[in-house]
């Protein structure tokens with residue numbers, strides 16, 4: 001079966017927790033993504049911020065990335081199946097899952113758009 | 123085959139072109155959506171604004187909805203197949219398609235998350 005690794009975006013754009021909301025927005029626009037893993041200098045995952053969180057900062061006048069990011073991130077592994085990834089997205093109502101290794105380092109990003117694309121190719 | 127109508131969100135949240143960027147952000151957060159069709163009082167489609175566009179307003183200091191919305195909207199019909207919808211999303215690199223009737227009125231919204239969900243259920 002098709003695995004996460006076959007479909008994911010490798011080496012995705014990431015952001016440090018010390019960055020600003022504006023920097024997160026600029027990176028999303030510059031890289032044309034909706035989701036940014038938040039990482040340490042060693043690339044280990046510590047959170048996620050999405051364009052929906054940026055909308056939350058506009059709606060609610062939040063000032064810092066820490067106030068709008070999500071810390072408990074739902075993640076997957078390279079060898080997981082697409083079906084598991086799709087189930088996790090549905091169960092947790094999220095549209096992207098960072099792909100991490102056994103050390104928690106970010107290897108890729110898998111989004112519902114990438115999974116949906118397989119429907120186009122059938 | 124499964125059609126758009128089987129999967130779409132019926133009567134989706136919509137917004138008027140005269141609304142503000144902040145109102146669009148508040149509606150996205152309140153309704154937990156990423157995409158808002160922009161409509162006339164008669165519910166006819168005139169554009170779309172997404173959480174990515176809200177991020178664009180933060181990155182670029184845009185002030186009005188008109189400056190960040192997209193006017194040429196890729197749309198689908200109730201009777202279209204999921205495969206066509208998925209192909210349109212891939213071709214145009216968008217994650218949602220408003221579903222319209224022959225008068226251009228918005229009947230629903232179909233997102234890549236809804237299509238991806240069908241992968242979870244296989």
Ligand SMILES: C[S@@+](CC[C@H](N)C(=O)[O-])C[C@H]1O[C@@H](n2cnc3c(N)ncnc32)[C@H](O)[C@@H]1O
Nearest residue numbers: 048049050052070072073074093094095096097
């Ligand atoms: C409930 S979702 C709905 C909007 C949009 N589909 C999204 O994923 O951002 C929004 C929230 O989910 C969070 N989120 C997105 N992906 C996540 C993931 N893989 N694990 C945990 N939270 C996540 C975001 O930080 C945001 O606060």
Ligand SMILES: C[S@@+](CC[C@H](N)C(=O)[O-])C[C@H]1O[C@@H](n2cnc3c(N)ncnc32)[C@H](O)[C@@H]1O
Nearest residue numbers: 170171172174192194195196215216217218219
């Ligand atoms: C290239 S997409 C990438 C980000 C995200 N997936 C999204 O769809 O917003 C971003 C742009 O596509 C536009 N867009 C989204 N859905 C659209 C649709 N059905 N037709 C035309 N433009 C659309 C948005 O207004 C936004 O400016």
